[in-house]
Amino acid sequence: MDTNQKQPKFVLFVGEGDFSYSASYVEKQNSKNELVFSTCLNSGILNSKQNKNIEIIKDNGGSVLTDVDATQLESHPVLSQVKFRKIIFNFPHVPKKMNIGQNRKLVELFLKSAEQILDSNGRIHVSLCKGQGGTDAEVEVREWHNSWQIVELASRAGLMLCDIWPFDVDSFEKYECTGFRGQSKSFNMEAAVTHVFCRQRLVSSGKFVSQKFSEDSLKEWFKSDCTELYRSLSQKLDSPFSGIAAVLIESVKSKIILNNDSYFTVEYFKDKLLPMYRSLSLFPASHTHDTSFWVNEDFKERNLFVLVRRTVGLLVKSIKLVEIYCDEPTKRVSRCYRFVYQSHGEILPKSVVSCIHSQLRLTIEMSLNVSLR
Numbered sequence: 001m002d003t004n005q006k007q008p009k010f011v012l013f014v015g016e017g018d019f020s021y022s023a024s025y026v027e028k029q030n031s032k033n034e035l036v037f038s039t040c041l042n043s044g045i046l047n048s049k050q051n052k053n054i055e056i057i058k059d060n061g062g063s064v065l066t067d068v069d070a071t072q073l074e075s076h077p078v079l080s081q082v083k084f085r086k087i088i089f090n091f092p093h094v095p096k097k098m099n100i101g102q103n104r105k106l107v108e109l110f111l112k113s114a115e116q117i118l119d120s121n122g123r124i125h126v127s128l129c130k131g132q133g134g135t136d137a138e139v140e141v142r143e144w145h146n147s148w149q150i151v152e153l154a155s156r157a158g159l160m161l162c163d164i165w166p167f168d169v170d171s172f173e174k175y176e177c178t179g180f181r182g183q184s185k186s187f188n189m190e191a192a193v194t195h196v197f198c199r200q201r202l203v204s205s206g207k208f209v210s211q212k213f214s215e216d217s218l219k220e221w222f223k224s225d226c227t228e229l230y231r232s233l234s235q236k237l238d239s240p241f242s243g244i245a246a247v248l249i250e251s252v253k254s255k256i257i258l259n260n261d262s263y264f265t266v267e268y269f270k271d272k273l274l275p276m277y278r279s280l281s282l283f284p285a286s287h288t289h290d291t292s293f294w295v296n297e298d299f300k301e302r303n304l305f306v307l308v309r310r311t312v313g314l315l316v317k318s319i320k321l322v323e324i325y326c327d328e329p330t331k332r333v334s335r336c337y338r339f340v341y342q343s344h345g346e347i348l349p350k351s352v353v354s355c356i357h358s359q360l361r362l363t364i365e366m367s368l369n370v371s372l373r
């Protein structure tokens with residue numbers, strides 16, 4: 001018997017307005033083995049709509065807490081004692097006029113705080129209005145600097161974007177968005193997007209990458225049944241295979257055991273497989289750094305490429321020569337290269353990339369006999 005089935009899963013809603021979303025959620029989900037905590041920031045007197053929705057939540061076995069700051073969940077006396085499977089913040093917004101900097105800060109601090117009370121398979125859902133998130137999944141993609149840059153904010157909390165979908169308002173009949181700029185007005189939810197974050201995941205809904213198996217050998221194994229697949233993988237784990245295989249998991253999903261929550265059942269293979277398979281982050285941010293250096297006649301571009309690959313591996317997505325400059329009086333030649341960092345497998349906040357690039361610059365200078373400008 002699977003004892004995991006009996007463990008309740010905790011679900012937390014933060015920043016609720018009139019509690020209509022979580023009331024709808026508990027009504028819809030009450031057959032599942034979930035315990036819901038629904039919370040709001042305010043501690044003032046609740047209006048009749050809020051009270052009605054709170055009643056529905058409580059009638060369905062949920063708990064309601066007021067005065068909960070989404071940026072300090074880890075120090076809340078009750079919430080800090082629980083590990084949550086799902087933490088949901090719909091349309092976070094500081095309670096005043098639009099201020100992109102303050103809203104980014106709210107989301108960043110929320111993600112950092114929520115990460116601390118998330119269970120090992122947990123996910124954090126953040127829904128944002130059209131264009132705010134700043135990923136390519138938006139119907140209208142805003143310029144990055146004009147968006148909330150949610151993937152970058154999550155990376156600072158050690159989280160990656162593992163799923164994304166249009167905000168599902170139709171399944172939650174009772175839901176009425178409230179809280180436009182801190183008032184009880186509603187706001188436009190057209191083309192809103194739900195971003196789902198996780199720490200690291202073994203299998204994404206899309207793809208996974210193995211650096212140890214060739215694509216053909218994996219395809220072969222996937223044709224066999226599940227037991228055979230696992231047996232083969234276990235046997236081959238220590239053998240060196242060349243090539244990088246990117247295989248669509250969709251085609252093999254049916255052969256991999258999924259538990260009720262659609263999470264890959266990893267316990268049995270955890271020790272062996274976990275180091276092998278990395279999660280893939282969707283729409284990871286890219287970071288661009290230009291570096292110029294004086295070269296002499298010995299300089300070979302190929303050596304630069306090899307050095308970069310050896311030093312930072314696949315974190316650099318591309319290196320492009322953007323300018324060659326000749327200083328007439330001295331006849332010295334300078335080359336400027338553009339390095340674009342991006343990774344689907346590693347969490348790469350901007351600050352980390354800056355450190356990596358500073359070190360890479362020094363390595364280039366020392367190893368290639370060039371002078372940084």
Ligand SMILES: C[S@@+](CC[C@H](N)C(=O)[O-])C[C@H]1O[C@@H](n2cnc3c(N)ncnc32)[C@H](O)[C@@H]1O
Pocket residue numbers: 014015016017018021040041042068069070071089090091092093094095106176177178179180181
């Ligand atoms: C635009 S409203 C959305 C309300 C509700 N989630 C919905 O979908 O209708 C923004 C919400 O963020 C909440 N909020 C802002 N800062 C918060 C914080 N530090 N902790 C918890 N909630 C916060 C506000 O109280 C408000 O309810």
